Structures are given as C-alpha cells and as structure tokens.
Amino acid sequence: MGKRDRDEGKLAAPQAPFNAALARLKERLPEGWSPPAEAEPAPEASAAPPAKGPARAVVRLERKGRGGKEATVVEKLALAPAALSAWADELKRALGCGGAVEEDAIVLQGDQRERARRWLEAKGVRKVILG
Template structure:
C-alpha cells in the first residue's frame, strides 16, 4: 500500500535553456557605436495662474468645513487636473463648482505651499 501514496517525481528542468540572443553578446565589440545621447534640456518652471484666493466656508454645506480656491482662471480641463493633484497631495476629497475648486476640510495652512509649487505667483488666504 505504501507505493500508491507516492507521486511520481517531476522531471528536472534542463540546465541552461536555449537563448537565441546569446551569440549577440559575443560580437558586441564588432558592432558600430550608437548615436550619442540627446542633450537633456532643463525644464522651464511651470507658469501657473497669477493669483489664487483660498478661503474656508461652512455656510450651505450642512456645517461641514470646506476650503474654496477661487480666481485661478484655469480652463475647465486644467481645473480637473489641478483638483486631482491637490486632492492627492492633501489626502482629501473635492470637486469643481463652476470656476472654483472645493476641497473637503480646512486646508488653509497646507494649500498655499502646494499652489505656489504648481506655479501660482500670489496666494491670498482669507
């Protein structure tokens, strides 16, 4: 009965497998040199809106605090991109209401530094 309990052993894997590119490594010195690497251009600093006004409000929101970012004057598609980046950096939710960004919670202390890093030249906290 002991013989039935044993499973047949799997065959051992063959030593080195066939590598079709192995011969290329032997002829590396004979190959012509490639083109020189392209020069890396320094990225220009991001130019964002000239101004942003940051304020906190509760009125009309069931007592919940939200931080409102106004006067960014960004195109609609860019507003969505900015909102997504700010939400990820702050770890909060938010939405676009008209031409303002609305972020959940009181973010007045942390938000100005993030806006300046994105290129806003003047941030007013109200």
C-alpha cells in the first residue's frame, strides 16, 4: 500500500450527520436572511494630518567595542526616553532584528542602515543622514 492510497480516505467530504445538522439550522433562519455585509469604516470629517517625526536622524554602522559584530546606530532623534523606547520597539519589530536603547540612541543588531532609513522616512523623519 503506497502513501497515496493511505491518504485518500482523509480528504473525503463530511458525512451525512454533519450536513443534516447544517440543513436543520438553515431551515430555522428567517426568509430572505443573508449574512451581514462588512461594515465600511465611516470617513472621519476632521482627519488630522500625519504626525511629524523628528527633524533628523543619523544612521551609522558601528563595529568598535562590540566584539567585531556589526551594529546599526540610530541617533540624534531628539525624542523623550519613553518615545525613544517605543520607537526602538516598533523599529525592531518592523525590521525583525534585535536591539536596545543605549543612552539617546537606538542600537540594532546587524547592518540595517538602508532598511532603517526607509522606515524612518516612512515614520516622518524629514532628514535621514547615513553616516
């Protein structure tokens, strides 16, 4: 008996008791009933413009003092410590890498300069300098 012969019985359609139960439920529905359509979100009358990010950021690659491993450092964001931590978490999640906040800079594992630059520009940073 080959593998295909063993698996054929697993993909069979549901048996009669299951179909009969659905048929009984369908009979209980009122006439003309149809599933509800997805509700469209109401347009906001006073849609606020997207929040502006910091004026600039410097993104550079660093190897010194890190055991030869590459780290991308994002600095000069001029954000409050809580906001900097939130940005670091969001940036790490978006890029799929590890990292931390060191003093007033976000440090990411690996060479993430281009990806970080694109993310920062999308976030509203007006000038991103690759150093």
